[in-house]
Amino acid sequence: METSALARRLAARFVAGDTFADGLEAGxxxxxxxxxxxxxxxxxxxxxxxEAEAARDEYLRVIEEIxxxxxxxxxxxxxxxxGMDISETACRANVEQLVRRARDxxxxxxxxxxxxxxxxxxxxxxxxxxxxxxxxxxxxQAYLRRSEKDIETLCRQGIRVRxxxxxxxxxxxxxxxxxxxxxxxxxxxxxxxLAAGTYPAIAxxxxxxxxxxxxxxxxxxxxxxxxxxxxxxxxxxxxxRRLVAEGYRLRLYVPFGKAWYPYFMRRLxxxxxxxxxxxxxxxxx
Ligand code: FDA
Numbered sequence: 001m002e003t004s005a006l007a008r009r010l011a012a013r014f015v016a017g018d019t020f021a022d023g024l025e026a027g028x029x030x031x032x033x034x035x036x037x038x039x040x041x042x043x044x045x046x047x048x049x050x051e052a053e054a055a056r057d058e059y060l061r062v063i064e065e066i067x068x069x070x071x072x073x074x075x076x077x078x079x080x081x082x083g084m085d086i087s088e089t090a091c092r093a094n095v096e097q098l099v100r101r102a103r104d105x106x107x108x109x110x111x112x113x114x115x116x117x118x119x120x121x122x123x124x125x126x127x128x129x130x131x132x133x134x135x136x137x138x139x140x141q142a143y144l145r146r147s148e149k150d151i152e153t154l155c156r157q158g159i160r161v162r163x164x165x166x167x168x169x170x171x172x173x174x175x176x177x178x179x180x181x182x183x184x185x186x187x188x189x190x191x192x193x194l195a196a197g198t199y200p201a202i203a204x205x206x207x208x209x210x211x212x213x214x215x216x217x218x219x220x221x222x223x224x225x226x227x228x229x230x231x232x233x234x235x236x237x238x239x240x241r242r243l244v245a246e247g248y249r250l251r252l253y254v255p256f257g258k259a260w261y262p263y264f265m266r267r268l269x270x271x272x273x274x275x276x277x278x279x280x281x282x283x284x285x
Contacts, residue, residue: 002261006281010274011264014234015042016256020062023256026233027071035240035250036228037073038110039066042257045080049090052083056094060101067105074108076253079122092125096133103135110160113139115168116175123150130159139203141166142186143175151189155196162201162230163189167266187212194227195220201251203230205239214248224248232267 001007016026020041027037039062046052059075066073075098082094095111102109111126113119126138137160140147144166154161165182166175176182186209193200194216202213210229217227228249231240243250255263268274 001282004282007264007278008260010278011260014232014255014264014267015260016233016254018256018258020058020065020256023062023254024065024069024071026254026256027073028069030233030252030254031072033241034244035252037071037252037254038076038230039073040076040112040253040255040263041081042255042259042263043081044078044114044259044262045085046083047086049083049086052081052086052090052094055081056097059098063098063101063105063107066107074102074110076110076112078112078114079118079125080114084118084121088121088125092128095125096129099129099133099136103133107135108160109136110162111136111138113141113164113166116144116170119144119146119150123154126159127157130157137161139164140189141175142189143170143182145174145176147185147189148192151192151197155192155198158198160198160200161193162203163193164203165206167270169269183209191216194222197227200227201230202227203253205231205236207239210239210243214246235267 016023023039027039030037041055041058041062043055046055059077062075077095077098079091079095083091099109111122113122122138126136129136139162140151140154142163142165151161163186165186176185183206186204190202190213194213204210224247228251229243230251230253233252233254240250268278
């Protein structure tokens with residue numbers, strides 16, 4: 001798959017390009033449409049601390065460039081890219097450098113949520129860093145059974161949360177399996193966040209849920225700049241434009257870099273139609 005030209009071409013729909021220059025160009029284009037950006041330098045599950053440090057240095061550069069070029073953007077990171085599987089201490093030190101630099105440059109670091117084996121450690125680190133720096137927030141996945149408790153804690157601590165459905169394969173003990181249960185929990189958690197969260201981010205392309213968010217915010221007279229919607233680069237451009245035209249805040253998650261494979265696989269898994277299309281062409285070719 002990784003060497004297939006077709007897979008690469010398809011992945012290009014979801015990824016801004018191989019380099020930060022590509023990401024920056026996409027970010028500026030997106031900003032011109034009144035949409036903010038969060039940059040993701042692709043890469044996860046590194047196997048050496050040298051790789052983790054290289055990722056950290058690249059992200060430090062990204063934070064500098066965002067500030068230098070006045071791009072309306074922040075960064076999203078994954079802890080396994082900074083050595084979480086090797087040493088939690090080293091990972092924390094790497095991430096702390098990013099969060100501190102973001103604070104110094106008026107930026108913000110969003111710590112993405114990976115599979116459930118990392119949830120507890122991720123929340124611990126976010127909590128710990130947030131006690132020292134305000135420029136860090138995280139992600140909660142609606143498919144996890146534990147998420148309501150986590151959201152309540154994060155709301156109390158004033159930590160910024162992005163709510164998403166969840167993109168990893170999880171067992172029934174930890175995660176709702178039926179899409180209807182995940183959607184129901186998303187709406188439930190979203191209401192808690194909109195009512196009590198700190199500048200929450202509602203990350204979904206689900207039109208029904210987005211409408212529910214608008215209705216809830218409208219009924220409570222929440223101002224349109226007290227929360228934001230978030231979507232992924234390359235998905236539902238029509239819906240993106242509509243939200244912005246209606247005066248809602250929107251941020252796009254813009255990945256760049258060469259390590260596109262795991263990210264692309266998660267995007268495929270969300271849409272069986274994408275997999276079928278790809279499989280047909282791979283078999284033919
Ligand atoms: P759903 O899957 O129900 O899709 C709703 C509609 O969106 C579909 O009908 C289709 O129109 C469109 N759509 C969705 N996915 C598509 C795809 N791949 N290709 C084409 N169309 C598609 N997950 C996680 O576990 N940890 C994280 O940190 C993050 N971070 C994150 C940031 C942002 C900004 C977003 C938008 C999403 C994430 N996610 C994530 C991913 C998230 O968990 C989820 O897998 C995807 O957003 C897809 O779910 P939807 O909410 O869009 O709903």
